Amino acid sequence: MSFPILSVMLLVPALAAVGCLFLSPGGARWLALAATLVDLLLGVLLWVGFDNAGAQWQYQEYSPVFGRFAWALGIDGIALMLIMLSVFLMPICIAASWDAIEKRVPEYMAAFLLMETLMIGVFAAQDMFLFYIMFEAGLIPMYLIIGIWGGAERIYASYKFFLYTLLGSVVMLVAMLWMVREAGTSSIPELMAYDFPPQAQTWLFLAFFASFAVKMPMWPVHTWLPDAHVQAPTAGSVILAGVLLKMGGYGFIRFSLPMFPEASAQLFWLVMGLSMVAVVYASLVALVQSDMKKLIAYSSVAHMAFVTIGLFAFNRQGLEGSVMMMLSHGLISGALFLCVGVIYDRLHTREIARYGGLADIMPKYALFFLLFTMGSVGLPGTAGFIGEFLSLIGAYRANSWVAFVCTTGIILGAAYMLYLYARVVYGKVKSDEVAAMPDLSARELALVVPLALAVLWMGIYPESFLAPMRRDIGLLVARVERAYPQGDAHLMARVGAPAAAAPAAHGTEH
Numbered sequence: 001m002s003f004p005i006l007s008v009m010l011l012v013p014a015l016a017a018v019g020c021l022f023l024s025p026g027g028a029r030w031l032a033l034a035a036t037l038v039d040l041l042l043g044v045l046l047w048v049g050f051d052n053a054g055a056q057w058q059y060q061e062y063s064p065v066f067g068r069f070a071w072a073l074g075i076d077g078i079a080l081m082l083i084m085l086s087v088f089l090m091p092i093c094i095a096a097s098w099d100a101i102e103k104r105v106p107e108y109m110a111a112f113l114l115m116e117t118l119m120i121g122v123f124a125a126q127d128m129f130l131f132y133i134m135f136e137a138g139l140i141p142m143y144l145i146i147g148i149w150g151g152a153e154r155i156y157a158s159y160k161f162f163l164y165t166l167l168g169s170v171v172m173l174v175a176m177l178w179m180v181r182e183a184g185t186s187s188i189p190e191l192m193a194y195d196f197p198p199q200a201q202t203w204l205f206l207a208f209f210a211s212f213a214v215k216m217p218m219w220p221v222h223t224w225l226p227d228a229h230v231q232a233p234t235a236g237s238v239i240l241a242g243v244l245l246k247m248g249g250y251g252f253i254r255f256s257l258p259m260f261p262e263a264s265a266q267l268f269w270l271v272m273g274l275s276m277v278a279v280v281y282a283s284l285v286a287l288v289q290s291d292m293k294k295l296i297a298y299s300s301v302a303h304m305a306f307v308t309i310g311l312f313a314f315n316r317q318g319l320e321g322s323v324m325m326m327l328s329h330g331l332i333s334g335a336l337f338l339c340v341g342v343i344y345d346r347l348h349t350r351e352i353a354r355y356g357g358l359a360d361i362m363p364k365y366a367l368f369f370l371l372f373t374m375g376s377v378g379l380p381g382t383a384g385f386i387g388e389f390l391s392l393i394g395a396y397r398a399n400s401w402v403a404f405v406c407t408t409g410i411i412l413g414a415a416y417m418l419y420l421y422a423r424v425v426y427g428k429v430k431s432d433e434v435a436a437m438p439d440l441s442a443r444e445l446a447l448v449v450p451l452a453l454a455v456l457w458m459g460i461y462p463e464s465f466l467a468p469m470r471r472d473i474g475l476l477v478a479r480v481e482r483a484y485p486q487g488d489a490h491l492m493a494r495v496g497a498p499a500a501a502a503p504a505a506h507g508t509e510h
Helices: 005-020 025-049 077-096 105-124 128-137 139-149 154-183 188-192 198-215 224-231 234-244 246-259 261-266 268-287 292-311 316-347 363-377 383-398 400-425 442-460 463-483 488-493 499-508
Strands: 058-066 069-075
Touching: 005 025, 005 058, 005 069, 005 077, 005 105, 025 077, 025 105, 069 077, 069 105, 069 128, 077 105, 077 234, 077 246, 077 316, 077 442, 077 463, 105 128, 105 139, 105 234, 105 246, 128 139, 128 154, 128 188, 128 246, 139 154, 139 234, 154 188, 154 198, 154 224, 188 246, 198 246, 198 261, 224 234, 224 292, 234 246, 234 292, 234 316, 246 261, 246 292, 246 316, 246 463, 261 268, 261 463, 268 292, 268 400, 292 316, 292 383, 292 400, 316 363, 316 383, 316 442, 316 463, 363 383, 363 400, 363 442, 383 400, 383 442
Parallel strands: none
Antiparallel strands: 058 069
16 A cells, blocks of 8 residues: 555644644644544544455555664554554543643643554554654653643652653663664564574563563552552543553564563463462452542553463463453543543542442433443453453463463452442432532533443454454464463363374364
């Protein structure tokens, strides 16, 4: 395709960000909304034009810059889905900030537009150094959004967010420089097919793990996330949970698994152990939270652990489940933070104990909040179900104990989300201020309805999301198959089978 659609998708919000700085607050709002809607339209064209049966890498662009560094863009099905998630959430974030942000509005809109540019750049980059620049530069607008427009403890939260995520990535840059010297290229597609020495893979894996684990975030380097969510404005929390956390999972898919398959298998229990702790620990911590945002933040830590468990299950179901989990969590967690923002704008508190009885006062709000709560729990027919289900199947095929622990996390997840919903929506009205809260406005309905439709669409017809990335996941499975770690579930499946049948069983389960 001759039209450089990916470059245009990067250019539109970048130019609009500059333009916002020279406009009035009202003009900046409209320009930001227009730019994000243009990118959403381009994203739809990207999806419609993507050939599921065509080449692995499509919409490729290449322009040498200097040395081995090049402006190299292109997407596969996995990157396509994550770009669509980004461009879908961004207009909602702009509209959610319409009335809530009153100070330095042009700068705020510029920061969000710059973030959109960098997020799309991360998923579209095909040069490793271009990926690194986009990956790290994304810290800057989020740091500013938390630090300038956040809550009372915003400075502490923004510094903690910045330092955690930056320090984890310094080691990754050193590893990238060694890889380019070793392989003689900085092209990500070429590096995905390059066989690095097994003895070097472990160190390279750990260097990338230091960055991606913080970004996910995995236990125990998750502590920056609750602070960042609590202090960030509503739209900042939506985009942080919706897209920025997915960059760590995308990094595992794009770098760790295909480039270091032997090391990924060798460190299987490191990843699984941390993920199992995260599922149970974060769920238990979420149960005792009194702040709604903090509860949803800890639920994100638990849900993102399902992503790493699915990724390192080394089978198709686990990998498909992890990507679907990233997409569904982006929609559902973003919607839940939006729901918190709606009532925060009315009562200016996130304390659960201050609410109650909203089912009678705000029935429309209660209905949408219920849908997103059920999605977070993983109710069949919602987006949350398919990702959790596939991830659990993949985990069981890898190791039955991992699947058992993760299943307890699902039960705990239902407990803390339903407990939150019951305290906020049911019961008696606590005060006159709560009784006076109006139901969803037309603007707020315009925010939650698209999210609700997307959550139901993904839950009822997940094939439309799985189809573009099925071939790419198959190629990734074939790449890591040689290092496939054997778990107890595989051994138990072969009890009583003839010895000669074992190799065939191993080959067919992919």
